[in-house]
Amino acid sequence: MGGRGICHMRSASFFVVLLVLATIGKPPWAGAHGFLCENFKSRADRPHSVSITEFGAVGDGVTLNTKAFQNAIFYLNSFSDKGGAQLFVPAGKWLTGSFSLISHLTLSLDKNAIILGSMDPYDWPITDPLPSYGRGRELPGERHQSLIFGHNLTDVVITGDNGTIDGQGSIWWAMFNNNSLYHTRPHLVELMHTTGLVISNITFKNSPFWTIHPVYCNQVFIQNITILAPLDSPNTDGIDPDSSTNVCIKDCYISTGDDLIVIKSGWDEYGISFARPSSNISIERILGRSKNGAGIAIGSEMSGGVSEVHAEEIHIFNSRHGIRIKTSPGRGGYVRNVYISNVILTDVEYAIRITGQFGEHPDDNYDPDALPHINNITIRDVYGIGIGVAGILEGIQGDSFSQICLSDILLNVTAAEDSSWNCSYVEGYSCLVSPSSCQPLQQIPRDSSVCYAPADYLAPNCSSSTYVELASL
Template sequence: MMVETAPLGRFQYQKLEFRRWMQAFLSSHKTLFTVLWIAALASVFVWQRNAVGGRFAVFWQVPMRPIPRLRPVAFNLTDFGGVGDGITLNTEAFERAVLAISKLGKRGGGQLNVPPGRWLTAPFNLTSHMTLFLAEDAVILGIEDEKYWPLMPPLPSYGYGREHPGPRYGSLIHGQNLKDVVITGHNGTINGQGQTWWKKYRQKLLNHTRGPLVQIMWSSDILITNITLRDSPFWTLHPYDCKNVTIRNVTILAPIFEAPNTDGIDPDSCEDMIIENCYISVGDDGIAIKSGWDQYGIAYGRPSMNILIRNLVVQSMVSAGVSIGSEMSGGVSNVTVENLLVWSSRRAVRIKTAPGRGGYVRHITYRNLTFDNVRVGIVIKTDYNEHPDEGYDRKAFPKLDDISLLVVHGLGVRVPVRIHGSEEIPVRNVTFRDTSVGITYKRSIYSSVPLLKVV
């Protein structure tokens, strides 16, 4: 039987064709529409989260980046009983993990992965041929109670705890006589929770010198990269008498006020070292190159030498962006600082020493420096009179020689250059080339900007 159908009208025909086209399009672009739908949904969640000040629960997240395997054997901290709740003390978990890795040296060592979470711990030691890997959103937290922090002898080149005679507190993460150590990650954080320490220091309630956040001593082949270090009780990163050290892509943070002596990086009697591509904003020197203190540093006799510092952004409202000294009694030589931006700081670059230090600072090159809103641009100071005790030799005069400043530019600088030598400590062979610094005055940062220029 044949059924006669009426012909479609023009409007009905267009509607049918459009429906067929949409079905074909959706079928062939299903993946694209899925992606667009997920992106739209995510944007709604993000918008709602921002609209309520970050308190809205986000149910859709970007998957966590996989942790690369950098050693033949890899462990997770949770394999050793670690709990990342910010409350459980994980010191034993870290110690058991390090012990397991210490047995793998002949196999190329081991990697300890710290997953996302807040991992409270007392100080612990690293071992040779070890990689400590902090995942994204992983935070190692230093316990605040100083009774958990071990006491150690004074550094031999200081003979003194730096703040008190006798022992000093150890660092949160520590290593001695090591080889082939890597601390890295997806920008995970090591947090010293220094606020309690700073308060007790100001109130004179501590009987020993505060400990650094990370201290590696008498070691070689050290790589520290792609992590954040923050709120150290004392100096943040302190390589001591080490060789072949690389510090790269590290962020170091502490409050710029009321966080005393929170230097960023303190290379101390170190040789063959690179510090590059770092951001540092702290409560003391961003970088301070050292080599021992007065008679103890002279006797220890280990210089800091062959150090390259480049591509840094630094803020220091208390001290200087990059310093040499004041503890430099073992000598400092062959240092290059290049591509440095110092902003909103008290001083940009500084060399500081004093009678009694001995030693030398020589063959120092600064190249391509930029100062932005800095009180004093370049400082060489020879009367920085801090001494460990009365046993120093008052006739041990340091020698300062061959210092070059090439391509230095700045704006909003109150005092471009301040060099203070003396008859006993002359400052010799200082070279300025291609230097122009816009000078400002105290009352108004950019009210009047004459130019100091040296060609």
């Protein structure tokens, strides 16, 4: 029997053992170290602090406190050149409309503090569309400002003792579902053009639209947060780094109606023109589920480019997709140097999906010949049970997605083996994949360096000798 046959038999026999190891106690990859996240430092305590109650706020869940938040932050601006300041939100339910943060500010929530987004759309101001999108994401023209907003800032912290920020998004979801929106729905938190953003130890609930949206930001650290929204809530993405660099996301639980973490960089001709990529994105230790989205996604708005994405120790359950890359003719841009490893999937409909025909364009001015370039995508060490389809990998005719490398992937799929992978217009390599990957990837590279891996990781070695060596273990 050839090396490939031995490899697949051995992979199948290890399947149950590996799943048990992955779900009881620490999984076999628990010792993997961080990459970008190690470079982040925690912020020092602010030398000055005030409570929102000092500005007349009432935590009864009924009184509108927008002016109190605005006045408190205006006052604290005088300390921005003196080490910054903290705005403390004590226990209570603090109803508010949109308010904007300032540089060198910590917004800190007590354990039993709940910031509630107003359910009156007039308390969420209208603001300009993002230049990399050219219009609101849902409707032409302007859009609603997020509940917590900021732009052109430095050194901003949103943290606490696991207090809650609740967008009360049901009114927005209803307007979306019955087509009564006048402007694109607001995010829960959006920071623009900000350097040094830390978000930690907070629960975010019921966002009207995307939950946390750092856009045009640098040095973003998100850790130890929980994001919750009903599984049928529309487009309630968890964390959306967008045209941002040096982003670390780790130790989060996310359960929403759409993608848990999705990396973006602008939409069609507007993203191409704005030309601000997302790069150096680190994602570690994420647990969650999504009824309609993916655990880890890129796109579909990626026209400014996405590169250097490293994700590891991911557990996705009861979800539509595990790992997904979405793009389309007209997007332009690129997705390259993506490394995803150490993933557990439980009851997921599609384990891996890459599609080049994910439509939707901002207007009719996009260039259909602006084709995206998708290459250097490595996905390895993926274990799944209750999987509907192992993978759908669909490039674009005349624009094949290349250097797609799959290794050490063991999936218990419900589809027939000969239909568990569906591939077109893709090129790449695979080894130790069960069920067997699709024909365009069923070759053994002579040189494993064709598969992308971070500098401090071992690239998958899929030579024929490796097959025989692994099969004999």
